[in-house]
Amino acid sequence: MIDIGVNLTSGRFHKDLTQVMDRAREAGVVAQIVTGTSVRASEEALELTQAYPNELYATAGVHPHDAKSWNDESAANLSALARAPGVVALGECGLDFNRNFSPPEDQLVCFEAQLALAVELQKPVFLHQRDAHEAFMPILQRYRPQLTGAVVHCFTGTRAELEDYMALDCAIGVTGWVCDERRGGELRELVKHIPAHRLMVETDAPYLTPRNLPTKPKGNRNEPAFLPYVIEKVAECRGESAEPLARQTAENARAFFQL
Structure with missing residues (x-):
């Protein structure tokens, strides 16, 4: 199994990351993509890949919540980070108009700049979109033909949104939301409509702890070892067996991120 979205730079993992990694291996998670959400978090994600080579990989990006920090210096720093070995995608980038922690106009500038960098470097993008589909799609449509790949992280959208992403040949990341x-409920219905070759799975740890765990973890912290519970639920919704789905999603991740 491959977890395409983990936030291992979170302070909630600082005390026991070694044990978290041990439990992930025991659960059958062979690789994880550590999400970069700011320049600093992307630097920390890259450092983790150096501590766990061939097991952890990183994205480099600025989350829309942090878009107000985007400037020439952060753009230059991110460009350098994205070229580093171990960085396999640009992102987490996109638009989030749900909370607007950064003004929409700053989010638009930051998002488009990262798409342009992904085109320049020929790396795929790890995308975030929340309550911003109408603004998000025209930008993605403009860049998608030049991008090597695009995955919509933590998809929780509508059938119409899913069809828009399918039309752009995007991959879809499914989390414990399912x-x-x-x-x-809507996601459980929609996962059966995602083509097998475009489906990937993620925990988004420490967030979105699967509610089908047999016991609630301490502090309700999610971790990569819980990825099998996401796969089990997705397989159930698709009328498939979990083991082939785990293999398929891992193959998809290896090809997409060129692991």
């Missing part, structure tokens, strides 16, 4: 009986 395990949430309170709010994951």
Whole structure:
């Protein structure tokens, strides 16, 4: 299994990262993509790849929440980071109009700059979109023909949004949201419509802890070892067996990120 989105730079992992990695291996998670959400977090993600070579890989990006920090210096720093061995994608980048921690106009500039860098470096993008689909799609449509690949991280959208992404040959990342009986109903219905070769799985640890875990973890912290519970629920929704789905999603991740 390959977890395409983990936030191992989170302070919630600082005390026991070695044990977290051990449990992930024991669960069958052979590789993880550590998400870069700011220049500093991307630097930390890259450092983790050096500590766990061929096991951890990184993205380099600025999350829309942090877009207000985008300037010439951060652009230059991110460009240098994205060229480093171990960095396999640009992102997490995109638009988030749900909370607008950064003004929409700053988000648009930051998003487009990272897409342009991904085109320049010929690396795929790790995308974030929340309550911003109408603004997001025209930008992605403009750059998609030049991008080597695009994955929509933590997809929780509508059928129409999924079809828009399919039309652009995007991959789809599914998290433990699918395990949430309170709010994951639409996603559980939609995962069966994602073509097998475009489906990937992620925990987004320490967030989005799967609610189908047999026991609630301490502090409700999610971790990569819980990826099998995401796969089990996705397989159930698709009417498939978990083991072939785990293999397929891992193959998809290896090809997409060129691991």
